[in-house]
Amino acid sequence: MSSATTTAEAYRTQLRMNRMGLWLFFVSEVFLFGGLLATRFYLWGNTRPELDQSIGLIVTSVLLLSSLSMNLSEKGLEHNNRRLFLGGLVFTFVFGLVFLVGVMVFEWGLFPAFYEGHLTPGENVYGAVVFAMTGMHALHVITGLAFIAIVWNLGRKGSYSPERHWGVESCAIYWHFVDVVWIFFYPALYLIGHVAH
Amino acid sequence: MSLMSLGIVRGFVWQIAGTIIGIVFAVAMRLMMGMSPWATEPVWVVAILFGSMGFLIGVGSMTDWFKWMVGIDTPMRHGPPKGKPAWTRYFGVDYNHKVIGIQYTITAIFMLAVGGAFAIIFRTELARSGLQFLNPGQYNTFIGMHGWAAIFAIFIGIGGMANYLVPLMIGAEDMAFPRLNAFAFWINIPAIVWLLASLYHGWDAGWTLYPLLSTRGEPGFQFVFLSVFLLGFSSILGSLNLIATMLMMRPKGMSLFRMPIFCWGVMGASIIQLTATQFIAQSFLMLSFERTLGMPFFNPDGGGSPLLFQHLFWFYSHPAVYVWVLPGLGVISEILPVFARKPLFGYRWIALSSIAIALVGFLVWGHHMFTSGYANSLRAPFMLATLLVAVPTGVKFFSWLGTLWGGKLTFPTPMLFALGAISVFLLGGLSGPPLALVGSDLFLHDSYFVIGHFHATIFGGFVFPFLAALYFWYPKVTGRMYNETLGKLHFWIMTPAFWMMSVGQMSVGVMGMRRRIADYDPMLGGMTSSGLSAVEIGQTVVTISAFLIAFSILLMIYNLLNSAEVGALAGNNPWRSRSPEWQIPSPAPEHSYATPIRVVGEPYDYGLPGSTYVTMATAGDD
Ligand SMILES: [Cu+2]
Numbered sequence: 001m002s003s004a005t006t007t008a009e010a011y012r013t014q015l016r017m018n019r020m021g022l023w024l025f026f027v028s029e030v031f032l033f034g035g036l037l038a039t040r041f042y043l044w045g046n047t048r049p050e051l052d053q054s055i056g057l058i059v060t061s062v063l064l065l066s067s068l069s070m071n072l073s074e075k076g077l078e079h080n081n082r083r084l085f086l087g088g089l090v091f092t093f094v095f096g097l098v099f100l101v102g103v104m105v106f107e108w109g110l111f112p113a114f115y116e117g118h119l120t121p122g123e124n125v126y127g128a129v130v131f132a133m134t135g136m137h138a139l140h141v142i143t144g145l146a147f148i149a150i151v152w153n154l155g156r157k158g159s160y161s162p163e164r165h166w167g168v169e170s171c172a173i174y175w176h177f178v179d180v181v182w183i184f185f186y187p188a189l190y191l192i193g194h195v196a197h
Numbered sequence: 198m199s200l201m202s203l204g205i206v207r208g209f210v211w212q213i214a215g216t217i218i219g220i221v222f223a224v225a226m227r228l229m230m231g232m233s234p235w236a237t238e239p240v241w242v243v244a245i246l247f248g249s250m251g252f253l254i255g256v257g258s259m260t261d262w263f264k265w266m267v268g269i270d271t272p273m274r275h276g277p278p279k280g281k282p283a284w285t286r287y288f289g290v291d292y293n294h295k296v297i298g299i300q301y302t303i304t305a306i307f308m309l310a311v312g313g314a315f316a317i318i319f320r321t322e323l324a325r326s327g328l329q330f331l332n333p334g335q336y337n338t339f340i341g342m343h344g345w346a347a348i349f350a351i352f353i354g355i356g357g358m359a360n361y362l363v364p365l366m367i368g369a370e371d372m373a374f375p376r377l378n379a380f381a382f383w384i385n386i387p388a389i390v391w392l393l394a395s396l397y398h399g400w401d402a403g404w405t406l407y408p409l410l411s412t413r414g415e416p417g418f419q420f421v422f423l424s425v426f427l428l429g430f431s432s433i434l435g436s437l438n439l440i441a442t443m444l445m446m447r448p449k450g451m452s453l454f455r456m457p458i459f460c461w462g463v464m465g466a467s468i469i470q471l472t473a474t475q476f477i478a479q480s481f482l483m484l485s486f487e488r489t490l491g492m493p494f495f496n497p498d499g500g501g502s503p504l505l506f507q508h509l510f511w512f513y514s515h516p517a518v519y520v521w522v523l524p525g526l527g528v529i530s531e532i533l534p535v536f537a538r539k540p541l542f543g544y545r546w547i548a549l550s551s552i553a554i555a556l557v558g559f560l561v562w563g564h565h566m567f568t569s570g571y572a573n574s575l576r577a578p579f580m581l582a583t584l585l586v587a588v589p590t591g592v593k594f595f596s597w598l599g600t601l602w603g604g605k606l607t608f609p610t611p612m613l614f615a616l617g618a619i620s621v622f623l624l625g626g627l628s629g630p631p632l633a634l635v636g637s638d639l640f641l642h643d644s645y646f647v648i649g650h651f652h653a654t655i656f657g658g659f660v661f662p663f664l665a666a667l668y669f670w671y672p673k674v675t676g677r678m679y680n681e682t683l684g685k686l687h688f689w690i691m692t693p694a695f696w697m698m699s700v701g702q703m704s705v706g707v708m709g710m711r712r713r714i715a716d717y718d719p720m721l722g723g724m725t726s727s728g729l730s731a732v733e734i735g736q737t738v739v740t741i742s743a744f745l746i747a748f749s750i751l752l753m754i755y756n757l758l759n760s761a762e763v764g765a766l767a768g769n770n771p772w773r774s775r776s777p778e779w780q781i782p783s784p785a786p787e788h789s790y791a792t793p794i795r796v797v798g799e800p801y802d803y804g805l806p807g808s809t810y811v812t813m814a815t816a817g818d819d
Contacts, residue, residue: 017373017445024437024471031475035509039483039494042505122491125500131492132483150266159268 011164018166026177033181036133040188047196048189049119049126052106056190059102060182066095067179074172077155080162089152092175096145103134126196133185140178147171202281204289205386208256212387215251219244238416239489245423249387257290258383261376273375276787290383292375295785297382298361299674302667304385305354306754311393312346313747315339319715324740325733326719336715337401338417344404345392345421349428351521351655353385354663356435358524359463362670363439365778365785366457368448368794368811373441381434388427395420403713405510408495408503412487419488422481429478432520436470439463450796457776457800458547462527465551469516469558477517480509507569511562519558522658523551526593526622528666529615533597534801535774536612537604541801543596550589557586567635568642576635583633590626594619605804610684611772614665617692622657624699625650643713646706653699664691664753671757672771676784677764683756690749698742705735775800775810 073088104110108131109117119127151171154160160168200206223243224234253259261271274292277283286296287303319339322331331339360378364371372378398417402410411418443460447453483494484506493499495506534541541547563571563579597619606612628650631637641647664687671679708722710732722731729737770779777794778785794811802808 017441020441020445021374021377021437024440028433028437028471028475031472032479035476035479039479039505039509042508043494043500043502121486122493123499125493128487128492128494128499128501132486132494154266154268157268 015166018170022170022173029177029181032136033184036136037184037188040129040133043125043129044193044196046193048191048193049130050195051118051130051190053190055102055106056186059099060186062095062102063099063179063182066092066099067176069095070172070175074168077160077165077168078162082155085160085168086152086155089148089155093145093148093152096141096148096175100138100141100145103138107134130189133189137178137181137185140181144171144175144178147174203285204256206288208252208383208386209390211255212248212252212390214255216244216248218251219247222247238419241416242419242423242485242489245391245420249384249391249423249427252387252390253380253383256383256386258376258380260290290379292371292379293787294360294364294372294375294378295674295789297378298357298359300357300382301353301360301385302357304382304389305350305357305663308346308350308353308389309750310754312343312350313750315343315346317743317747319343320740320743322715323717324737326717326730328716331715333715334399334401337403337713338396338399340713341400341402341404341406341421342392342396345425348404348517349385349389349392351659352428352432354659355463355466355520355524356382356385356431358459358528358663358666359435359439359466361674362778363442363460363463364446365789366460366776367443367446367451368777368790369442369446370788370790372438373445374438377434378438381431381438384427384431384434388424388431391420391424391427395424405514406481406484407510408484408487408506411484412495419485422485425481426478426485429474429481432470432474433478436467436474439467440471448794448796454545454548455796455800456548458530458541458544459524459527461548461551462523462525462530465523465555466520468552468555469520473513473516473559475513476509477513480506480513483509504566504569504571507566508562511565512559515562515565516555516558518654518658519554521655522622523554525618525657525659525662527551528662528669529597529618530593530600531776532611532615532665532669533600534803535772536607536609536615537601538804539600539604540799540803540805541596542599542602543592544799544801546592547596550592553589554586557582557589561586564633564638567638580633580635584630587626587629594623594626609668610679610681610688611665611669613685613688613692614661614668617688618657618661618665620657620692621653621661621695621699624696625653625655625657628653628703641706643711644706645710645712646703648712649699649702649704649706652702656695656699667753667757669772670778671760672767673778673783673785675761675764676767676782677760678767678771679760679764680756683752687749687753687756690752691746694742694745694749698739698746701735701739701742705732705739708732708735710736775803777811780811780813 069088069091071088073085073092076082076084076088105115107117107119109115109119119130121127121131148171151167154167201210220240220243223240226243227236227239228234264271277286278289286293287300291297291300319331319336322329322336360372360382363369395417398415398420400406400411400415400417400421402414402418406418406421443456443464447456483492486492487494487496487501491499493501495501495503497503530541530547561579561583563575564583567576567579608616628646632641632647632650668679668684671677705721708731710717710721717732717736719730719733722735724730725734727734767783769781769783772779778789780794781789781791790813792813794813796811798809800810802810
């Protein structure tokens with residue numbers, strides 16, 4: 001048994017373990033976001049606040065696009081296409097940032113001098129839940145953006161190979177997970193129920 | 198050797214620095230946004246977050262991860278830190294699960310003492326009616342502190358047993374993610390600091406922290422919310438690690454149904470911790486935001502609902518009780534066959550009952566809310582689901598009886614505590630149905646009967662088994678034997694005292710003593726010929742019992758500390774156990790298993806001639 005095969009074997013073992021760890025983490029996160037959804041349905045029932053439908057549609061589309069570019073990036077690395085790998089990450093980062101800015105500036109009204117939001121967190125139960133759900137999701141988007149930036153930097157330095165790139169894989173899965181969460185949040189916030197006045 | 202070279206000291210220094218930076222940052226932000234510079238609560242929230250981060254960085258629990266972020270590989274460290282005495286590794290970040298297990302256990306005993314001290318204080322106050330030396334605000338803060346300090350002790354104690362034992366029991370080199378393991382332990386330290394700091398402002402809503410009481414009143418609440426949030430974070434990461442370890446790192450031949458039974462208890466507990474903990478973390482975060490930003494999740498004035506909090510809180514807090522007892526019941530199942538020299542009766546049934554208890558536990562939270570005013574139609578389903586829990590729990594009792602039946606019993610201290618645990622858990626179990634049945638709960642709810650039931654459950658399911666585990670694995674950890682006479686003395690003081698305490702609590706509850714009230718009607722239960730009323734006699738008995746329990750625990754701490762120096766050498770396997778951890782030297786070496794182990798038989802076939810559980814692979818094997 002040469003040392004090269006032992007390290008390859010050790011890497012595979014570690015990889016299996018890492019995947020298990022990441023998926024267990026998602027199981028846990030499902031309960032976090034599930035709890036927020038439960039809160040929304042408990043407090044709002046069959047109503048929803050009046051939110052800006054075009055903003056909702058735009059940020060949702062952009063986030064879906066970011067999942068696509070993330071997927072292309074990962075495929076790029078697997079086929080040893082560095083340009084596609086790094087470019088895909090940059091696009092994903094930009095799309096993610098657009099999503100974040102869309103939510104924070106146009107939905108939250110973070111800069112009222114520039115754009116007035118429709119809700120404040122303290123005004124009533126609609127504001128509270130909108131800010132809780134989008135806020136918790138935004139926290140995950142920010143974490144994802146930091147993750148992408150780190151992976152991009154390491155990828156630029158050549159830390160990943162088509163065979164060994166757990167960092168890229170985990171970053172991609174995490175990003176897709178954050179997108180999937182939004183696919184549940186978007187209808188819960190923007191579509192389901194009639195507008196309360 | 199300078200003090201600053203100890204990780205924990207660096208952590209505290211960084212925590213103080215982080216807190217100060219947080220305060221400055223929050224004040225600056227407020228000024229920039231045109232607000233008044235100081236507001237106690239929002240500023241402290243930021244300070245707590247910064248301070249906690251400071252601790253985790255300062256202690257060194259994230260150093261490796263920061264290096265990974267910039268592409269520096271960090272090889273696994275083994276052994277005590279170079280150039281420093283060996284004991285220093287227990288006061289800083291160490292990745293060895295045995296070190297982390299001991300760190301958890303010592304912290305748990307410390308928190309047990311803290312929680313006990315609060316209980317002793319307000320128990321003394323309660324011995325007589327009227328107010329002696331506490332005012333109602335202090336009393337309420339102390340009962341809440343007793344609750345949370347004890348809960349910290351339990352979670353950390355579970356962490357201690359699981360971290361030390363699970364990798365050893367499955368013959369693994371370490372946990373699946375050693376760095377995460379260390380990180381998960383160290384989060385608890387700032388959490389404890391903030392919990393203790395909450396005393397300064399006080400908080401008077403009891404441990405359940407129901408709004409609207411907890412969304413008004415002293416800033417102390419914020420400290421508790423965030424402290425519990427950190428504890429929950431530790432809980433989630435720790436359980437993730439344990440599940441991954443048990444699923445991925447078992448040796449050849451160890452199917453899930455050939456794991457030592459303690460691992461099944463940990464598995465059930467970890468499933469709950471991994472998932473349900475998110476609910477309490479979220480509900481406490483919502484409380485914190487409701488206080489800081491006025492987000493009306495629970496305040497009906499803004500359209501919120503206080504009942505939502507109770508749903509979120511109990512969806513976690515009921516299953517949490519199973520997190521506390523499942524590993525403990527695992528310890529009982531682990532110890533009985535060793536001292537009965539007989540196979541464990543119905544291994545598969547015990548294993549599956551742990552998982553069944555964990556899963557059914559998710560469907561019963563509403564039994565805490567029979568009097569809350571939720572829909573009447575919810576009462577019957579929650580009552581029936583609750584009674585269902587008795588089935589898998591009953592399975593465990595019958596299996597223990599079956600194991601003891603006809604065994605060649607011996608009674609050293611761990612066995613005594615295991616049997617004591619069964620007796621106390623039985624008391625907890627039998628006092629449960631009156632609270633699970635809607636009709637009787639409407640009368641007993643919020644009375645001291647609940648306190649009696651709850652303490653019996655937790656002492657039977659966690660405290661007694663934890664003490665049994667301390668004595669049982671003490672020779673494994675230290676290589677020396679504790680003092681058997683002192684151990685037995687501990688048991689024979691504590692067990693009767695606990696029974697008196699628990700039955701006393703239930704009795705005063707039936708007389709009409711309510712929970713969470715500093716004073717009580719001195720005539721509850723009527724006058725007796727002794728010149729004291731029935732309730733005061735009951736309260737006095739409970740208080741004296743509490744002192745006896747505290748004394749016996751101090752006796753144990755003395756025993757364990759002293760025996761580490763002067764105890765007789767225990768040898769590698771003093772209990773003649775079949776479990777893998779006893780087949781290696783005691784104390785366990787840095788790398789537990791020199792060669793991989795292989796499982797070739799059933800774990801608990803005690804007394805069956807020619808049966809083997811594990812073999813150590815020799816050089817010739819594959
Ligand atoms: Cu319960």
